[in-house]
Amino acid sequence: MTVNPPGVHRGLAGVVVDTTAVSTVIQETNSLTYRGYPVQELAAHRSFEEVAYLLRYGELPDAGQLREFETRERALRPLGRTTAELLTRLPSTCHPMDVLRTAVSLFGAEDPTEDDGSPAANRAKSLTLLAKLPVVVAADHRRRRGLDPILPDPALGLAENFFHMCFGAVPEPEVVRCFEISLILYAEHSFNASTFTARVVTSTLSDLYSAVTAAIGALKGPLHGGANEAVMHMLREIGDPGRAAEWLDGALAARRKIMGFGHRVYKHGDSRVPLMQEATDRLVARTGDPEAVRLAALHTALRHAVLDRKGIHPNLDYPAGLAYHLMGFDTPAFTPIFVMSRVTGWTAHITEQLDHNALIRPLGAYNGPDQRPVPMAV
Numbered sequence: 001m002t003v004n005p006p007g008v009h010r011g012l013a014g015v016v017v018d019t020t021a022v023s024t025v026i027q028e029t030n031s032l033t034y035r036g037y038p039v040q041e042l043a044a045h046r047s048f049e050e051v052a053y054l055l056r057y058g059e060l061p062d063a064g065q066l067r068e069f070e071t072r073e074r075a076l077r078p079l080g081r082t083t084a085e086l087l088t089r090l091p092s093t094c095h096p097m098d099v100l101r102t103a104v105s106l107f108g109a110e111d112p113t114e115d116d117g118s119p120a121a122n123r124a125k126s127l128t129l130l131a132k133l134p135v136v137v138a139a140d141h142r143r144r145r146g147l148d149p150i151l152p153d154p155a156l157g158l159a160e161n162f163f164h165m166c167f168g169a170v171p172e173p174e175v176v177r178c179f180e181i182s183l184i185l186y187a188e189h190s191f192n193a194s195t196f197t198a199r200v201v202t203s204t205l206s207d208l209y210s211a212v213t214a215a216i217g218a219l220k221g222p223l224h225g226g227a228n229e230a231v232m233h234m235l236r237e238i239g240d241p242g243r244a245a246e247w248l249d250g251a252l253a254a255r256r257k258i259m260g261f262g263h264r265v266y267k268h269g270d271s272r273v274p275l276m277q278e279a280t281d282r283l284v285a286r287t288g289d290p291e292a293v294r295l296a297a298l299h300t301a302l303r304h305a306v307l308d309r310k311g312i313h314p315n316l317d318y319p320a321g322l323a324y325h326l327m328g329f330d331t332p333a334f335t336p337i338f339v340m341s342r343v344t345g346w347t348a349h350i351t352e353q354l355d356h357n358a359l360i361r362p363l364g365a366y367n368g369p370d371q372r373p374v375p376m377a378v
């Protein structure tokens with residue numbers, strides 16, 4: 001257990017830094033709302049595009065508004081020439097999150113719209129990101145297999161189009177729906193590390209692309225978004241459901257963090273997990289694949305063992321990691337998929353930060369040497 005010196009709040013734990021109208025975790029009911037709407041209800045009844053609109057404008061769209069939003073998103077999907085060309089020149093060893101971070105820098109370089117930092121300009125840029133990020137993630141997914149990219153299909157919704165661009169086919173509606181549920185659950189989570197990063201950059205009056213580039217860097221780490229990939233690596237390392245408890249004892253004895261478990265805000269279970277776990281269970285049930293069934297059994301065994309040994313609950317990354325694997329995505333694509341979704345929350349927070357901006361500049365409690373004279377040069 002870390003002990004903070006007096007007046008110091010390491011990791012800003014428990015510190016309230018600003019107000020926000022984008023989302024909140026309601027501690028008493030362990031629930032999460034986006035703009036006042038429970039995320040479970042949004043995930044059950046709405047599309048990802050509707051939720052993206054809600055986060056952006058504060059209200060759900062009517063039919064006409066949704067049509068217009070979708071039309072604009074579909075038209076913005078094709079990558080600019082410079083971006084498309086430069087991305088193919090990145091080394092094949094480049095981490096997919098680094099590809100994405102580079103792509104967002106290039107979007108900024110290619111964006112012809114005026115950068116006056118106004119809400120209208122930033123909303124235009126955020127739509128560009130929503131439309132183009134899946135194209136980059138899908139192209140990179142194919143590149144890892146030595147395959148050429150597939151152009152986006154403007155007849156398809158965002159989730160369906162993503163499958164089309166990755167695999168050249170759209171799976172059954174139930175699979176697409178599970179994917180869409182994951183995107184809705186991942187979209188926004190108040191002042192998490194990557195969103196806070198975006199707000200810090202924005203608070204200096206830097207531009208939206210710089211803020212999102214920095215946020216991608218923050219999300220990449222395994223204590224944050226990188227955990228959904230780390231879950232799959234961990235399941236592979238354990239290998240067999242019968243080994244889960246023994247593996248866990250060894251990992252805890254080595255003081256390893258168990259990926260996909262624990263949360264800074266939720267201490268009695270992540271409110272997003274039950275819905276994502278149900279969706280993942282449906283994916284397991286529809287595949288007769290013995291390997292998927294074995295992996296799901298291992299996933300369950302580890303969840304029970306962690307709860308039993310440490311009393312720690314899974315976070316969203318735990319079921320989402322397995323779900324993406326069952327949908328056919330390779331492990332390095334998991335955190336980039338998280339980006340495709342969370343960009344909606346980041347950009348809503350960037351607009352909000354600018355609405356009542358104050359430079360984010362905390363203090364540090366100095367514990368270095370006392371003041372001393374510089375020795376004479378020798």
Ligand code: ACO
Nearest residue numbers: 001222223224225227257258259260261262263264315317
């Ligand atoms: N595995 C093992 N022990 C854990 C875990 C875990 N996953 N999570 C918390 N603990 C233990 C800590 O070791 C600590 O025990 P101690 O008091 O005996 O030292 C105690 O629980 C408190 O943990 P902290 O790390 O101080 O809690 P914090 O709120 O800072 O951590 C965090 C939150 C970073 C997410 C942590 O739970 C963790 O590292 N989890 C694994 C990574 C992960 O899944 N990240 C995804 C977060 S959710 C998201 O980004 C969608």
